[in-house]
Amino acid sequence: MHNPILVELTRAAELESVHRGALVLARANGEVLAAIGNVERPIFPRSAVKPLQVLPLLETGAADRYGFSNRELAIACGSHSGTPEHTAVVGGMLRLAGLDAAQLGCGVQEPLDGDAARQLVRAGRKATALNHNCSGKHAGMLATARHRGEPTEAYWAPDHPVQLRIRRTLEAMTGAALGADRCGIDGCSVPNWAVPLTELATAFARFVSGEGLARARAETCRRVARACWAEPALVAGSGRLDTVAMAKWPGRVLTKAGAEGVHCGGFPELGIGFALKIDDGGKRAADLVAANLLAHACGDVPELPPPTVLKNFRGLAVGEMRPSAALVGLLAKCRLRP
Amino acid sequence: MHNPILVELTRAAELESVHRGALVLARANGEVLAAIGNVERPIFPRSAVKPLQVLPLLETGAADRYGFSNRELAIACGSHSGTPEHTAVVGGMLRLAGLDAAQLGCGVQEPLDGDAARQLVRAGRKATALNHNCSGKHAGMLATARHRGEPTEAYWAPDHPVQLRIRRTLEAMTGAALGADRCGIDGCSVPNWAVPLTELATAFARFVSGEGLARARAETCRRVARACWAEPALVAGSGRLDTVAMAKWPGRVLTKAGAEGVHCGGFPELGIGFALKIDDGGKRAADLVAANLLAHACGDVPELPPPTVLKNFRGLAVGEMRPSAALVGLLAKCRLRP
Numbered sequence: 272m273h274n275p276i277l278v279e280l281t282r283a284a285e286l287e288s289v290h291r292g293a294l295v296l297a298r299a300n301g302e303v304l305a306a307i308g309n310v311e312r313p314i315f316p317r318s319a320v321k322p323l324q325v326l327p328l329l330e331t332g333a334a335d336r337y338g339f340s341n342r343e344l345a346i347a348c349g350s351h352s353g354t355p356e357h358t359a360v361v362g363g364m365l366r367l368a369g370l371d372a373a374q375l376g377c378g379v380q381e382p383l384d385g386d387a388a389r390q391l392v393r394a395g396r397k398a399t400a401l402n403h404n405c406s407g408k409h410a411g412m413l414a415t416a417r418h419r420g421e422p423t424e425a426y427w428a429p430d431h432p433v434q435l436r437i438r439r440t441l442e443a444m445t446g447a448a449l450g451a452d453r454c455g456i457d458g459c460s461v462p463n464w465a466v467p468l469t470e471l472a473t474a475f476a477r478f479v480s481g482e483g484l485a486r487a488r489a490e491t492c493r494r495v496a497r498a499c500w501a502e503p504a505l506v507a508g509s510g511r512l513d514t515v516a517m518a519k520w521p522g523r524v525l526t527k528a529g530a531e532g533v534h535c536g537g538f539p540e541l542g543i544g545f546a547l548k549i550d551d552g553g554k555r556a557a558d559l560v561a562a563n564l565l566a567h568a569c570g571d572v573p574e575l576p577p578p579t580v581l582k583n584f585r586g587l588a589v590g591e592m593r594p595s596a597a598l599v600g601l602l603a604k605c606r607l608r609p
Numbered sequence: 610m611h612n613p614i615l616v617e618l619t620r621a622a623e624l625e626s627v628h629r630g631a632l633v634l635a636r637a638n639g640e641v642l643a644a645i646g647n648v649e650r651p652i653f654p655r656s657a658v659k660p661l662q663v664l665p666l667l668e669t670g671a672a673d674r675y676g677f678s679n680r681e682l683a684i685a686c687g688s689h690s691g692t693p694e695h696t697a698v699v700g701g702m703l704r705l706a707g708l709d710a711a712q713l714g715c716g717v718q719e720p721l722d723g724d725a726a727r728q729l730v731r732a733g734r735k736a737t738a739l740n741h742n743c744s745g746k747h748a749g750m751l752a753t754a755r756h757r758g759e760p761t762e763a764y765w766a767p768d769h770p771v772q773l774r775i776r777r778t779l780e781a782m783t784g785a786a787l788g789a790d791r792c793g794i795d796g797c798s799v800p801n802w803a804v805p806l807t808e809l810a811t812a813f814a815r816f817v818s819g820e821g822l823a824r825a826r827a828e829t830c831r832r833v834a835r836a837c838w839a840e841p842a843l844v845a846g847s848g849r850l851d852t853v854a855m856a857k858w859p860g861r862v863l864t865k866a867g868a869e870g871v872h873c874g875g876f877p878e879l880g881i882g883f884a885l886k887i888d889d890g891g892k893r894a895a896d897l898v899a900a901n902l903l904a905h906a907c908g909d910v911p912e913l914p915p916p917t918v919l920k921n922f923r924g925l926a927v928g929e930m931r932p933s934a935a936l937v938g939l940l941a942k943c944r945l946r947p
Contacts, residue, residue, distance in 0.1 A: 553893075
């Protein structure tokens, strides 16, 4: 795994740290438009595949039965910040489906949002499963099980019908065979399958363009994407890249981060999907690579997180975080705009 | 910078993330005992050189004049967790020298310790400069300036006598020429100079063995090390590697972490120093490499942080973090015990 450097961090005149990784852009037919690093090694996409994992919620009819709007769909494919707004949407979603937060199997996580975390402490309350960044996805899984009359216990187990449907959906979208040897357990306890970056990028090209998909599935993908564009604050949270980018460019980019330095997404107008993984799992680098790619395709990098000027505790500029020459070169070769 | 993989993270049967880096063990005469990766490239040691930066506090006579005990010396070369115990020691140190917390130039940082951070929020109080992990170092710098009759304003500037003395000390200990081209500004706003890992390891070998040092400096180094061994909880904090290791093996290992994946230290009985840097700045990897090295030299890896079994939000074991074959091989070749 000798991937090139994609991100550099400097301090004064010296390079302080670097992040290596791989990135690929592909069309729905699997054609690779641009690639850097090893894009054939299976990687765990983690939360970056939530937009694919949510499809059975709609395709089984569960979302319509329980009257889920764009808000419930957006948070079901989001990694939210655990704010009161986020937990209220997930709580409402559970109520619509006749479910309870006690049934969530994601575990308990402090809110990712610092203000929300401090608010809990001030109120003398503990975080709950609702605060977990994946609680929307889990509420969607539970609602699907409920709608289908399947057990709502152990809905996270790899052999539960909810997870088997998601596996089949991921296999169809990516074209990858997802055997037990590729199966890991995610931070929120549901299965996560390792898939090569090229197949992830291809899946997202299909997702955003509808190309190569049956008409009904293409329409479902489009509905999920529209929900994310209508409610970008529910897909991530205030100040976070996915929210900022989709609020800025609704209809032009679908983007979703995953843990350990993964980012996937696609550009509907271009019919192109992308997938990237930072070798060391560094989120700061995954965000910077994704921000540079989105800006290259849609315009205006400086307004996207993460910050490129690195400041210290007194607010002094001490260095910068920047794309490597290799990444700049790849993007330059890759004409995404007319 | 094509350093080898030192740390691997797995999820189920697959490799999920890796950390590359460089590590060197050296004697006081500069002899390299073992090395992996590029150990000649200058790297910013950040807080890992605090035990060297503290020497002028003692050598100017400031520490004795103000009656600093092991507790003040340990926190002056520590990166503490910002707990009430830590801030009380730094506050007391400032009072002993007739100084005030308002004079600290490190900036404000939330306590690294989660409980301490929540305690502040519950009390409706904001973090102050005292909570900054470097406040002990800054109190020592201020005390030195005060003792010498130098301005206590802008004591952090590279041309202030306090910083010039530290630069000369670092040059003498490492043998490196620390010109302006090597000078960066640290997170706490004082200068930090890039030094090759080999020269850092050599400096720590000198520090812990006294070899190659004038008798007075050797005794000062020994006094600093004894302070760290007497008060390891003030060098870092509860559950953190430096504190756990020095509480476990006082007199056998001096160890100090720095930001962006740096760790330095030495083994007094062996006359050996070490220095390591993770390319991507990953703290989890720097801690794991250091823990494996310390355990190799002193025994018992499983009781040292960080955890090697990776657990998710429900406490399920989902993977492991482990030293790479290259690191295991290097340590095996390198006989540190009889």
